[in-house]
Amino acid sequence: MVKNIAVIRGDGIGPEIVNEALKVLDKVAELYGHTFNYTDVDMGGCAIDKHGDPLPESELNKCVKSDSVLLGAVGGNKWNDVPGNMRPEKGLLRLRAGMGVYSNNRPAKIWPQLADASPLKKSIVDEGIDFIIVRELIGGIYFGEHKTVDDTAIDVLTYSEAEIERIGRIGFETARKRNKKLCSVEKSNVLDSSRLWRKVMHLLAKEYPDVELSDMLVDNCAMQIVKNPAQFDVIVTENMFGDILSDEASMITGSIGMIPSSSLGATTCGLYEPIHGSAPDIAGKDVANPVGTILSAAMMLRYSFDMNEEADAIENAVSGYLDAGYRTADIMSEGMTLVGCKQCGDLIINHIKKE
Numbered sequence: 229m230v231k232n233i234a235v236i237r238g239d240g241i242g243p244e245i246v247n248e249a250l251k252v253l254d255k256v257a258e259l260y261g262h263t264f265n266y267t268d269v270d271m272g273g274c275a276i277d278k279h280g281d282p283l284p285e286s287e288l289n290k291c292v293k294s295d296s297v298l299l300g301a302v303g304g305n306k307w308n309d310v311p312g313n314m315r316p317e318k319g320l321l322r323l324r325a326g327m328g329v330y331s332n333n334r335p336a337k338i339w340p341q342l343a344d345a346s347p348l349k350k351s352i353v354d355e356g357i358d359f360i361i362v363r364e365l366i367g368g369i370y371f372g373e374h375k376t377v378d379d380t381a382i383d384v385l386t387y388s389e390a391e392i393e394r395i396g397r398i399g400f401e402t403a404r405k406r407n408k409k410l411c412s413v414e415k416s417n418v419l420d421s422s423r424l425w426r427k428v429m430h431l432l433a434k435e436y437p438d439v440e441l442s443d444m445l446v447d448n449c450a451m452q453i454v455k456n457p458a459q460f461d462v463i464v465t466e467n468m469f470g471d472i473l474s475d476e477a478s479m480i481t482g483s484i485g486m487i488p489s490s491s492l493g494a495t496t497c498g499l500y501e502p503i504h505g506s507a508p509d510i511a512g513k514d515v516a517n518p519v520g521t522i523l524s525a526a527m528m529l530r531y532s533f534d535m536n537e538e539a540d541a542i543e544n545a546v547s548g549y550l551d552a553g554y555r556t557a558d559i560m561s562e563g564m565t566l567v568g569c570k571q572c573g574d575l576i577i578n579h580i581k582k583e
């Protein structure tokens with residue numbers, strides 16, 4: 229297959245971690261007979277320096293025309309004083325809007341080799357933690373009317389059936405590619421928008437008889453994620469609940485440098501990026517952990533290109549690299565071998581095998 233990938237290296241550690249992910253994609257292309265063409269896109273602080281704009285229209289167009297986008301991270305202290313609508317992060321918001329992505333998908337997975345890094349009890353971690361939170365990204369209370377009248381503040385929460393249905397479909401489709409269990413999370417004992425959410429999810433479930441749908445109230449879900457995370461496969465939820473639950477879920481895995489994410493809309497063209505930022509404190513030192521970006525590339529293969537075997541090959545290679553005892557500084561522990569960003573990429577490539 230031939231795929232055209234827009235590549236946003238961005239700022240801080242962005243260029244270093246993206247380089248390693250591209251090396252991994254090249255290895256997969258070679259082993260499986262694919263061609264991945266890369267188009268560089270300027271976004272973030274580097275685009276402000278070069279074009280005076282965090283995401284010029286011409287750069288956005290490269291992303292929209294691609295088969296998918298791989299992003300490192302943007303931002304840094306250097307651009308703290310630029311006006312709000314010109315800040316590096318504005319580029320990211322414009323990119324999401326321009327690509328029409330309305331779901332953000334974050335896996336929470338504990339690698340058994342890193343079980344000690346989790347703040348949870350060993351007995352809970354040993355049950356296995358491997359689920360994805362599918363969060364609605366461009367609706368709900370964050371996008372409703374916000375106003376303050378005298379001593380009263382008002383934030384409006386609205387969801388239409390159509391908005392719920394399209395994120396619901398991403399939840400069901402994601403579950404279909406995993407263990408076929410979808411948990412819909414809402415607050416239907418209190419909120420009308422949640423009662424509509426529950427109704428639409430159950431209507432959709434008729435189209436996905438192979439996926440088992442369950443409902444959970446958000447307060448219970450917040451408890452279950454720390455009490456019994458092994459029960460979850462895919463969680464689908466609205467914007468604000470997803471914002472909070474996905475941060476909770478990423479904390480239980482123990483390392484911010486290991487977690488990938490995807491953002492998807494109506495087409496297969498998705499945005500793939502690690503959940504961390506540009507880490508200016510360690511930029512240019514060859515110490516960043518590139519695994520979150522490498523696993524984002526694996527998600528791109530699985531969810532946008534339908535290349536499941538290739539995605540498995542990358543994930544197995546990461547597991548093999550950890551098994552061999554290599555660790556970047558952020559996840560280093562006693563008895564392990566310390567490696568830098570480039571060496572980490574090289575070692576993972578050596579572990580990629582065509583099954």
Ligand code: NAD
Nearest residue numbers: 301302303304485504505506507508509510516517518558
């Ligand atoms: P951060 O995620 O960049 O860093 C937080 C801490 O985690 C730092 O100590 C950093 O060294 C460490 N860290 C992060 N990624 C790592 C990796 N791959 N390997 C090893 N250690 C890693 O968060 P921050 O410091 O709050 O933000 C820094 C900049 O990034 C800011 O300008 C912020 O706006 C931006 N940011 C961008 C994105 C994005 O591009 N999607 C997301 C979040 C923050």
